[in-house]
Amino acid sequence: MTRSLDVSAYLRRIGLDGLGGPPSVESLVRLHRAHVERVPYEYFHIWLEHPTSVEPLESAGRILSGRGGYCFHLNGAFSLLLAKLGYQVSRHVGGVQGSADGPAGATGNHLALTVSGLPAERCPDGVWFVDVGLGDALHDPLPLVEGVHRQGPFEYRLRPSEAEPGGWRFDHDPRGSFFGMDFRAEAAEMSAFAVEHHELSTSPQSSFRKVMSVQRRDVAGIDCLRGLSLIRIGSEEGTSALSGRRDYFEALADVFGLTLEEVSAERKDELWRRLSDANEKWLTSTVSTASSASSASSASREPEHAGG
Structure with missing residues (x-):
């Protein structure tokens, strides 16, 4: 510090x-x-x-x-x-x-x-x-x-x-x-x-512990990495699925400026496994609870911003 x-x-x-x-x-x-x-x-x-x-x-x-x-x-x-x-x-x-x-x-x-x-x-x-x-x-x-x-x-x-x-x-x-x-x-x-802060960081019920999200605002829109989906809202809208470890960490660096240089390769491997498992659980939960296109849209927002 x-x-x-x-x-x-x-x-x-x-x-x-x-x-x-x-x-x-x-x-x-x-x-x-x-x-x-x-x-x-x-x-x-x-x-x-x-x-x-x-x-x-x-x-x-x-x-x-x-x-x-x-x-x-x-x-x-x-x-x-x-x-x-x-x-x-x-x-x-x-x-x-x-x-x-x-x-x-x-x-x-x-x-x-x-x-x-x-x-x-x-x-x-x-x-x-x-x-x-x-x-x-x-x-x-x-x-x-x-x-x-x-x-x-x-x-x-x-x-x-x-x-x-x-x-x-x-x-x-x-x-x-x-x-x-x-x-x-x-x-x-x-x-x-x-x-x-302690509750959001440690509680199993905290959405921050269920799905990882990275966001960055610019004059024309928003870049969001939610789970393993890279989303652009505003200019040139679209969603890309990140299929592997390399794609994920390259997106972090190229889009959000996050290199995580202080994190060892072993810890990144562990992080990638946790992110992949959590993303799979989230997608399964979303599909099982979405009975229509509108409810699916609502569910896709659920893990975002429970606070902080």
Whole structure:
């Protein structure tokens, strides 16, 4: 774990070496875009049995080594970077709602961010919803005002939360991997996420332990590696089945920038066996529960984003 954040190294990691000047909307947008494009949403630490914490410096150190993380890691590290760059950033307890039938509200399975003090024409109060940890969702930060927002091929909505009085609700695009997310208005400390992080990482019921998913957002769409299927949504849509170990790890490196260089060949072999077995179980479960094309579509989303 790094003892203090190396801001210059972090900026190099996301391709913004030399970014300077005081906090601004323009720089915040650049930082947000660069982060979601360069640092993937992934949780290989769970599949490799490498315990992690929610400590932002630890998460930043892992990002600097070439890895990604899920929301507690990505937004935790990003909030630390923003604070070091002079932004007024707050962390908030949130909750990802996986489907319309799932529970709404700030259940604690997500860490959301806001940045204040940056008024703009479309954000008169100067408060922005910032989230680099939602995988296939935001490309840019959103002004924290009620309304519909379009980013590339996707449409999102921000509105006051019905489940969290005083809080906010993010409604995802219908093609997204989850239904929506609520977060509380009050700021929270990182310690508020430690218990849920442990549960998501270790519980046999956690979707993170059932199917591996890697996601990366860009201006034109989403790349997602779910199980052994490489999926593109947005520009040039399509799905490719990865038939072997070599194809899988090449896709990780070429599409998501994940080389897993720190993982030995033997551990990669073990990881591949676990991924293959889990994918087979997931496909079998999906086929057995899907009685129609529409229910099959719904089932294909189920393992995504139970939180984090």
